[in-house]
Amino acid sequence: MHISTNPWVWIAAILTLAIYSFLYKDNPFYKFAEHLFMGLSIGYGAVVLWYNSIIPRLWNPLAHGTSPSRFYLLIPIAIGLLSFGIFSKKYSWLIKYPLAFSVGAYAGFSIPVTFEASIFEQISGTILTKQMMATPWLAISNLIMFVGVITTITYFYFSKHHKGLLGKSARTGIVFLMLAFGASFGYTVMARISLLIGRMQFLLHDWLGIIK
Amino acid sequence: MRRTFPLVIAFTMGLLMMIQYFIPHPISQKFYKIMVQQWLIIISIFFYVFAWRSFGLYHINKIKRRKEGWWASVVAFVGVFFMLLAGFGDRIPGGIGHFIYKYFNFDDLYNYMFAPLQATMFSLLAFFIASAAFRAFKARTMEATLLLVTATIVMLGRVPLGASMWKGLPKVVEWILMYPNMAAQRGIMIGVGLGMIATSMKIILGIERSYLGGE
Numbered sequence: 001m002h003i004s005t006n007p008w009v010w011i012a013a014i015l016t017l018a019i020y021s022f023l024y025k026d027n028p029f030y031k032f033a034e035h036l037f038m039g040l041s042i043g044y045g046a047v048v049l050w051y052n053s054i055i056p057r058l059w060n061p062l063a064h065g066t067s068p069s070r071f072y073l074l075i076p077i078a079i080g081l082l083s084f085g086i087f088s089k090k091y092s093w094l095i096k097y098p099l100a101f102s103v104g105a106y107a108g109f110s111i112p113v114t115f116e117a118s119i120f121e122q123i124s125g126t127i128l129t130k131q132m133m134a135t136p137w138l139a140i141s142n143l144i145m146f147v148g149v150i151t152t153i154t155y156f157y158f159s160k161h162h163k164g165l166l167g168k169s170a171r172t173g174i175v176f177l178m179l180a181f182g183a184s185f186g187y188t189v190m191a192r193i194s195l196l197i198g199r200m201q202f203l204l205h206d207w208l209g210i211i212k
Numbered sequence: 213m214r215r216t217f218p219l220v221i222a223f224t225m226g227l228l229m230m231i232q233y234f235i236p237h238p239i240s241q242k243f244y245k246i247m248v249q250q251w252l253i254i255i256s257i258f259f260y261v262f263a264w265r266s267f268g269l270y271h272i273n274k275i276k277r278r279k280e281g282w283w284a285s286v287v288a289f290v291g292v293f294f295m296l297l298a299g300f301g302d303r304i305p306g307g308i309g310h311f312i313y314k315y316f317n318f319d320d321l322y323n324y325m326f327a328p329l330q331a332t333m334f335s336l337l338a339f340f341i342a343s344a345a346f347r348a349f350k351a352r353t354m355e356a357t358l359l360l361v362t363a364t365i366v367m368l369g370r371v372p373l374g375a376s377m378w379k380g381l382p383k384v385v386e387w388i389l390m391y392p393n394m395a396a397q398r399g400i401m402i403g404v405g406l407g408m409i410a411t412s413m414k415i416i417l418g419i420e421r422s423y424l425g426g427e
Contacts, residue, residue: 008324015325019332023339035284037329039291042267044326045260046292047299047318053257057250076251080258086265096218096424098255103423104222105252107412108229114412118405122398141391148395149402156403173399178355180396182362183389185345189363190370192338199335202328 002209013207016199122149148176219418226416295321362388 004010018033058077061070079101085094126149132142154166155173162170204210229247232240271285298321301312345363350356368374369385414420 008320012324012328016328016332019329019336022336031281031284032287033329034333035288036291036325037333039288039293040295040321040326040329041291042264042288043292043295043299044322046264046296049257049260050299053253057254058257072246073250073254076254079251080255083258083261086262093214096214097221098258099423100218100222101225102252102255102259103415104225105229105247107222107415108226108231109233109248111230111409111412112233114405114408118401118408122402122405126395126398141387145391145395145398148392149398152396152399153402156399173396174355175358176392176396176399178358179362179388179392180400182359183366183393185341185359186363186366186370189338189341189345190367192335192341195331195335196338199328199332 004207004209009207013203016203147172152176215424218424219421223416223418226412230416295326 004013015033015036018029021027022030058073061067061073079098082094082097085091126146128142128146133139151169151173153173154169155162155177157166157170160166201211205212228243232244267288271288273279274285275282294316295318297312298316298318301316302309302318304312348356365381366385366388368377369381374381374385411420415423
């Protein structure tokens with residue numbers, strides 16, 4: 001047993017235990033660690049924003065750049081500055097301009113991209129081709145995929161009552177959805193368990209030195 | 213000016229960004245590059261102000277009124293202060309900067325406070341997921357049974373224990389993930405995609421205005 005002498009390791013271990021104390025019940029130790037985490041996250045976000053966005057995208061081109069087009073950057077800065085209107089009751093409506101600019105641009109940008117990635121790509125991957133039927137097993141698997149996609153979509157079709165053929169199709173869609181949710185759930189549990197193992201390793205190896 | 217002009221801006225920007233995708237001309241490509249890689253990112257920087265404002269207002273209010281657990285809000289501010297100190301303090305010239313660099317090193321703060329807290333917080337969910345699953349997935353219906361069985365197979369198939377129980381299990385898991393799971397994911401993706409396109413169209417045409425303040 002080799003207990004760590006590094007004060008940072010002790011801090012990390014105490015904070016880890018403080019979070020796990022929530023398993024018993026909500027308590028001041030957990031609240032302390034939770035709020036510290038929240039504060040650190042916000043501070044971390046601000047530092048990362050400063051070094052990764054403000055310095056390279058704004059400060060460096062404007063202060064050290066030589067291209068005359070760098071002054072165009074003053075336009076998004078001016079639009080962005082309107083956000084500060086929120087601090088005044090009289091001018092809070094100014095926030096609508098940068099919001100409308102960003103939301104409108106992202107909405108326009110997302111339409112063709114979504115068509116490409118979420119619709120066309122998915123449909124082309126589902127359509128049965130000769131290569132997909134190369135072996136009997138592959139053919140059955142791809143046929144299941146085809147049926148699964150169609151029935152899942154029909155389950156989300158709410159413009160008509162789920163009766164008759166549509167009802168049967170929607171019911172089959174539920175089977176596929178449950179299989180997918182089960183797989184996603186299994187994956188999520190595995191990810192959380194691996195994080196738990198990581199924390200246990202830290203406590204028992206890095207901090208207490210019980211395991212090698 | 214307050215209502216119509218923002219809608220005109222959203223319409224114009226939406227239309228321009230949509231059209232540029234279909235025009236493979238250098239001007240159109242430059243427009244896309246400037247918008248996506250510069251302007252929209254620069255504008256979004258200013259939106260962080262909202263987040264900081266809400267955080268500050270909420271916790272200052274809690275401390276001022278001495279609400280239950282107000283001391284935790286002080287801890288949150290201490291966390292922000294330490295991280296900012298570690299991030300920017302070492303740039304202070306002279307002894308103070310050196311002291312901060314030595315004792316409030318940004319990497320140490322990240323590796324021994326931020327990262328462990330984050331990992332522990334998420335690992336905590338392992339316990340709650342397990343207890344929630346026990347309550348929710350009691351095999352009462354065919355759907356619940358299916359979900360439970362699939363989750364168990366996937367979990368077992370991804371660890372050495374599953375392969376030692378039956379060699380074919382990892383292959384079964386792979387098949388489940390590649391075909392029935394992918395089928396449902398594709399169905400969901402197509403549905404979500406259609407929903408996104410419809411919402412984007414509503415924003416561009418000014419039918420959806422809630423983002424401008426609940427109109």
